[in-house]
Amino acid sequence: MSDVVTLSVSDRIATVTIDSAPVNAADYPVRAGLQKAFTDLAARTDFDAVLVICAGRTFMAGADIGEFDTGIKAPHHQDLFNLVESCAKPVVAALHGTALGAGTELAMACHYRIADKGARIGLPELSLGIIPGAGGTQRAPRLIGLDAAMDLVLSGKPLPAPKALELGLVDEIAAGDLNAAALAFAKKLVAEGKGVRRTCDMTPKDADKAAEIVAARQAQVAKTMKNRTSPVKALEAMAATTSLSFKEGLKLEADISKQLEHAVEARAMRHLFFADREVRKIPGITKDIKARPIRKVGIIGAGTMGGGIAMCFANIGVPVTIIDVSDENLQRGLGVIRKNYERSVSRGSLSQEQLESRMGLLSASTDYAALKDADLAIEAVFEKMELKKDIFAKLDAVLPAGAILGTNTSTLDIDEIANTTKRPADVIGLHFFSPANVMPLLEIVQGKQTAMDVLLTALDMAKLIKKTGVVSKVCYGFIGNRMMDPYGREAERMVQEGATPAEVDGALEEWGMAMGILAVYDMAGVEVGENTRIANPHMVPKDPSFYRCSTLLVANKWLGQKVGRGYYRYEGGKRASCPEVIEMMHAEGKRLNVPSRKPGKQEILDRCLFSMINEGAKLLEEGIALRASDIDVVYTAGYGYPRYRGGPMFYADTIGLKVIYDKIVEFQKTLDPQYWTPAPLLEKLAKSGSTFAQWDASNRK
Numbered sequence: 001m002s003d004v005v006t007l008s009v010s011d012r013i014a015t016v017t018i019d020s021a022p023v024n025a026a027d028y029p030v031r032a033g034l035q036k037a038f039t040d041l042a043a044r045t046d047f048d049a050v051l052v053i054c055a056g057r058t059f060m061a062g063a064d065i066g067e068f069d070t071g072i073k074a075p076h077h078q079d080l081f082n083l084v085e086s087c088a089k090p091v092v093a094a095l096h097g098t099a100l101g102a103g104t105e106l107a108m109a110c111h112y113r114i115a116d117k118g119a120r121i122g123l124p125e126l127s128l129g130i131i132p133g134a135g136g137t138q139r140a141p142r143l144i145g146l147d148a149a150m151d152l153v154l155s156g157k158p159l160p161a162p163k164a165l166e167l168g169l170v171d172e173i174a175a176g177d178l179n180a181a182a183l184a185f186a187k188k189l190v191a192e193g194k195g196v197r198r199t200c201d202m203t204p205k206d207a208d209k210a211a212e213i214v215a216a217r218q219a220q221v222a223k224t225m226k227n228r229t230s231p232v233k234a235l236e237a238m239a240a241t242t243s244l245s246f247k248e249g250l251k252l253e254a255d256i257s258k259q260l261e262h263a264v265e266a267r268a269m270r271h272l273f274f275a276d277r278e279v280r281k282i283p284g285i286t287k288d289i290k291a292r293p294i295r296k297v298g299i300i301g302a303g304t305m306g307g308g309i310a311m312c313f314a315n316i317g318v319p320v321t322i323i324d325v326s327d328e329n330l331q332r333g334l335g336v337i338r339k340n341y342e343r344s345v346s347r348g349s350l351s352q353e354q355l356e357s358r359m360g361l362l363s364a365s366t367d368y369a370a371l372k373d374a375d376l377a378i379e380a381v382f383e384k385m386e387l388k389k390d391i392f393a394k395l396d397a398v399l400p401a402g403a404i405l406g407t408n409t410s411t412l413d414i415d416e417i418a419n420t421t422k423r424p425a426d427v428i429g430l431h432f433f434s435p436a437n438v439m440p441l442l443e444i445v446q447g448k449q450t451a452m453d454v455l456l457t458a459l460d461m462a463k464l465i466k467k468t469g470v471v472s473k474v475c476y477g478f479i480g481n482r483m484m485d486p487y488g489r490e491a492e493r494m495v496q497e498g499a500t501p502a503e504v505d506g507a508l509e510e511w512g513m514a515m516g517i518l519a520v521y522d523m524a525g526v527e528v529g530e531n532t533r534i535a536n537p538h539m540v541p542k543d544p545s546f547y548r549c550s551t552l553l554v555a556n557k558w559l560g561q562k563v564g565r566g567y568y569r570y571e572g573g574k575r576a577s578c579p580e581v582i583e584m585m586h587a588e589g590k591r592l593n594v595p596s597r598k599p600g601k602q603e604i605l606d607r608c609l610f611s612m613i614n615e616g617a618k619l620l621e622e623g624i625a626l627r628a629s630d631i632d633v634v635y636t637a638g639y640g641y642p643r644y645r646g647g648p649m650f651y652a653d654t655i656g657l658k659v660i661y662d663k664i665v666e667f668q669k670t671l672d673p674q675y676w677t678p679a680p681l682l683e684k685l686a687k688s689g690s691t692f693a694q695w696d697a698s699n700r701k
């Protein structure tokens with residue numbers, strides 16, 4: 001027997017135990033061990049039932065995702081799970097932690113399933129650009145019905161055990177110890193003479209409604225998962241359960257899996273799976289460095305950002321004290337937080353009791369002395385350096401030694417702020433994205449003097465509050481906003497040249513951006529960018545046409561969604577083109593002698609996406625971003641960049657850096673040389689036929 005899969009028989013119950021940290025992924029050793037165990041069992045008669053259990057923190061959490069790039073050796077998942085299902089005696093899977101992907105498929109190939117009450121069971125393969133490839137598309141519909149199976153696969157969200165029980169995905173929820181309950185369940189099966197119950201022999205209970213179910217799900221995919229292949233193919237494979245035999249359906253599933261595994265969509269999403277975890281690996285944070293405790297948090301500023309950040313900590317049970325200059329501000333801020341929680345209660349994602357316990361963790365004061373026992377304070381006030389310096393001086397005076405001083409600034413110089421304190425090593429940037437209690441991205445901005453244990457604490461904190469923390473060094477706009485600058489500039493410029501906001505945003509949204517950049521400005525407030533440029537005149541080129549569109553909108557107080565008009569008009573939550581604004585911008589372009597032209601969709605994409613990539617290359621060579629894959633995480637987690645494109649730098653690699661470089665050189669001639677100078681790193685990689693991925697690999701410490 002392998003050391004990751006063991007087989008034992010006691011009291012005529014066989015137990016197959018998988019023990020392969022960290023998540024019992026179905027890598028080759030696990031698959032080979034499982035194959036050996038069930039091959040041995042096929043030749044034995046000294047048992048009446050089989051338990052399949054996993055050691056460690058979770059039941060099998062899927063195939064080994066890394067194997068897709070290195071090659072998957074036999075035994076292949078489908079064949080292996082068919083072997084499990086063919087067992088002549090009843091096989092019971094005991095599920096705990098997160099049974100995902102191949103883990104759920106293994107469980108469905110077993111004859112019965114018992115789950116720990118906290119277990120979650122899912123088929124998240126679409127998040128990797130593939131479909132369940134270990135029999136899941138054929139067994140899930142047979143077990144829980146076609147529509148429920150399609151919902152499970154399309155959502156990718158793991159089901160809590162009670163819901164899985166309700167759907168028939170599990171047969172019982174363990175009252176106490178899972179393994180003991182599973183053993184009792186198996187013994188009861190034997191005592192009651194209940195034999196095998198093979199999923200492959202079942203028929204989807206809603207097979208008679210297949211046509212309408214499939215049509216509805218196809219419409220859902222067309223609307224919410226555009227530009228993607230895997231969701232469409234997943235529906236095709238699952239629909240086959242009502243027309244093909246189990247064996248034919250498995251063949252279809254295998255053929256589709258083969259087609260998808262190395263397509264760009266799957267490679268992009270696999271890249272992000274690992275990139276999302278790579279961000280936590282920071283050179284210089286060695287094993288001996290320990291994170292500081294975070295037992296109490298102070299938030300300075302009871303506005304939208306401060307309130308959202310406070311919720312992040314209250315959500316994980318950490319007490320928060322909110323500081324502001326007046327009780328009126330504090331009460332308003334607490335009121336907004338309560339409203340946010342009440343919305344979650346009305347949606348059913350939070351109980352009233354949870355609401356009250358979270359609100360109970362929030363206290364408010366106008367006196368900084370209330371922070372005398374805080375381990376972390378995060379300033380989230382207006383973007384004005386003098387104001388922030390004043391706040392940091394107050395924090396420096398009251399916070400206990402060892403406390404961490406964080407600033408939520410999105411553009412100002414962390415080092416300048418740090419130097420106003422006596423403890424610059426304890427100062428760090430924690431750039432949340434609005435709404436802070438929702439958006440997953442957190443830019444962790446490492447100042448020149450930020451201590452390594454402070455950086456580690458911030459990374460651990462990000463995981464605790466369920467954020468994707470990405471480390472950036474200090475520059476104007478850090479990673480995300482620095483790259484958004486040229487992206488937005490090109491969008492605005494094309495409107496001055498003669499395009500309309502709807503044409504620019506439409507091309508970007510058709511390509512896959514969640515929202516076009518001009519609509520983003522309307523959502524965030526057109527004045528935000530304008531105020532930042534006013535506060536940082538040194539950052540704005542002398543070119544008078546630069547960002548003139550938003551300047552004009554701000555001058556007219558057309559600040560975007562909140563006032564009903566900006567680049568667009570907003571009626572009933574819908575955005576519509578605004579002829580008056582378009583005319584005003586085209587006239588301004590003419591007044592400033594911006595050459596009139598009508599960029600087509602491809603030019604819109606190239607100018608917006610390649611300007612972003614060029615800036616990303618500069619961030620890498622300046623050492624602001626540690627990895628190209630970190631930039632991909634920033635853009636997919638915080639800027640609505642489609643995950644199935646892998647992020648700006650991955651996308652660049654799929655286009656080819658030479659193509660991008662040549663296009664930028666062309667723009668340098670035909671557009672504006674001050675904006676279209678190829679980043680030296682991009683030029684170097686393009687000319688050497690290299691990729692950003694190779695740059696990352698060569699720089700991995």
Ligand code: T1G
Pocket residue numbers: 022023025058061062063064065066077098100101102103105124125128130131132133134136274277278
């Ligand atoms: N394969 C390889 N490595 C994995 C892995 C997997 N499936 N899951 C986790 N890891 C690594 C991860 O990279 C990290 O490594 C460490 O384990 C801890 O993970 C045939 C084709 C289970 C909810 O999509 O969702 O089955 O960074 O930091 O926050 O149909 O891991 O420490 O070196 O995420 O506690 C489907 C993916 C695969 C589940 C735990 N399964 N994993 O979260 O820990 S495709 C998935 C997760 C498939 C079949 C198809 C999470 C988790 P390192 P972590 P966590």
